[in-house]
Amino acid sequence: MAYDIKKPESRTLGQNRIRWAEQQMPVLRQIREHFAETQPLKGLRVAGCLHITSETACLARTLMAGGAELALCAANPLSTQDEVAAAMALDDGVSVYAYRDEDNKTYYRHIDQVLETQPQLIMDSGADLISELHKQHPGRVADVLGATEETTTGTARLSSMARKQILKFPVLAINHARSKYLFDNRYGTGQSTLDGLMRATNMLLAGKKLVICGYGWCGKGIAMRARGLGAIVIVVEINPIHALEAAMDGFLVQTIEQAAAQGDIFITATGALNVIRRSHFEQMKSGAMLCNAGHFNSEIEVQALEQMAEHKQELRPYLWSYQLGAKNLLLLAEGRLVNLACGEGHPASVMDMSFANQALALAHLALNHRSFVPRVYPIPDEIDEQVAHLKLQAMGIEIDQRTQEQLDYQGSWELGTR
Ligand code: ADE
Numbered sequence: 530m531a532y533d534i535k536k537p538e539s540r541t542l543g544q545n546r547i548r549w550a551e552q553q554m555p556v557l558r559q560i561r562e563h564f565a566e567t568q569p570l571k572g573l574r575v576a577g578c579l580h581i582t583s584e585t586a587c588l589a590r591t592l593m594a595g596g597a598e599l600a601l602c603a604a605n606p607l608s609t610q611d612e613v614a615a616a617m618a619l620d621d622g623v624s625v626y627a628y629r630d631e632d633n634k635t636y637y638r639h640i641d642q643v644l645e646t647q648p649q650l651i652m653d654s655g656a657d658l659i660s661e662l663h664k665q666h667p668g669r670v671a672d673v674l675g676a677t678e679e680t681t682t683g684t685a686r687l688s689s690m691a692r693k694q695i696l697k698f699p700v701l702a703i704n705h706a707r708s709k710y711l712f713d714n715r716y717g718t719g720q721s722t723l724d725g726l727m728r729a730t731n732m733l734l735a736g737k738k739l740v741i742c743g744y745g746w747c748g749k750g751i752a753m754r755a756r757g758l759g760a761i762v763i764v765v766e767i768n769p770i771h772a773l774e775a776a777m778d779g780f781l782v783q784t785i786e787q788a789a790a791q792g793d794i795f796i797t798a799t800g801a802l803n804v805i806r807r808s809h810f811e812q813m814k815s816g817a818m819l820c821n822a823g824h825f826n827s828e829i830e831v832q833a834l835e836q837m838a839e840h841k842q843e844l845r846p847y848l849w850s851y852q853l854g855a856k857n858l859l860l861l862a863e864g865r866l867v868n869l870a871c872g873e874g875h876p877a878s879v880m881d882m883s884f885a886n887q888a889l890a891l892a893h894l895a896l897n898h899r900s901f902v903p904r905v906y907p908i909p910d911e912i913d914e915q916v917a918h919l920k921l922q923a924m925g926i927e928i929d930q931r932t933q934e935q936l937d938y939q940g941s942w943e944l945g946t947r
Pocket residue numbers: 579580581582583584585869873874875876877880
């Protein structure tokens with residue numbers, strides 16, 4: 530078995546971390562037991578481009594229990610937990626090609642190495658693996674039965690490939706599952722983004738003006754949690770509905786031009802390009818801090834910041850100060866995902882639902898791939914609701930069922946005002 534990892538000596542630490550995550554992933558544990566009996570992925574080569582974390586290791590164990598052969602690379606050069614990569618490669622038999630702080634060349638080499646395993650099923654997060662496969666290895670596309678995509682950003686990229694008729698196999702969009710985005714994007718990103726920011730800086734958020742660009746589910750979660758910590762939250766949006774939601778949720782809504790001069794902390798969560806750019810850096814206060822919670826490092830125009838600065842200095846790990854004349858601006862994690870670079874990403878109990886969707890979606894593709902065409906599909910409602918039911922069960926929460934009378938009423942039209 531081949532792999533490329535950085536810290537083989539840290540495998541025991543990795544195993545301990547995986548065990549801790551596993552305890553908080555009851556849905557995935559249950560699916561794993563079921564997979565061990567039913568072998569839905571038996572003999573299938575599965576490849577994943579995911580953040581290499583203890584939660585991903587629990588997903589890996591589930592898929593392997595279901596009979597898969599697994600190769601993984603990182604979905605971000607800064608998100609890999611090296612000890613977990615070591616445990617997965619050395620103890621669990623996963624072909625892991627990832628280490629923390631890999632440069633871009635290594636990042637793409639690792640993607641290439643995973644593609645060399647000739648996958649039949651793919652799990653992507655951000656769509657780098659699938660786009661590289663189509664660009665660099667068109668001859669290997671025919672092996673692929675189908676794929677899953679974890680993120681909003683990746684789903685948008687793959688939908689663009691489908692519209693342009695470039696996509697050559699079906700993709701199930703995990704992010705469309707309500708049991709994913711309502712929890713992972715909102716509560717996961719909400720908590721882990723602020724956790725990453727606080728671990729990296731040890732800064733007090735109370736009383737700070739915190740500007741959030743994007744009020745999708747991630748932005749909503751960050752805003753809600755930042756308010757809980759006492760920050761004065763300003764939301765920046767381009768979508769009128771989202772902007773209105775933010776206003777009625779009680780946040781200040783401003784343009785980025787208005788917010789640039791006021792903010793103490795800026796967090797991007799849009800999926801868009803250069804949301805905070807040169808003209809905004811020029812207006813910012815000295816000491817303003819910038820970080821990103823969106824999938825790619827494209828939301829803050831770091832290149833412009835590099836060009837504008839006379840010099841830069843690392844103040845703490847992943848925290849750089851850029852000197853621009855008399856003022857300095859602070860950038861976290863090079864503008865990459867702050868929650869995974871400066872923290873540990875989303876907590877296991879929320880990844881439990883996202884990765885339960887992943888595991889069930891792969892099994893669904895393995896069984897039904899012939900009924901799909903090359904397109905991006907939402908996760909089937911049955912899978913989505915199954916995940917929610919299993920999570921509720923694991924949390925010891927019971928819910929009601931409709932009575933027969935209610936079922937009849939719901940399907941009828943005769944009865945109105947009484
Ligand atoms: N994405 C966000 N948080 C994550 C985590 N803990 N593991 C894998 N992917 C993630």
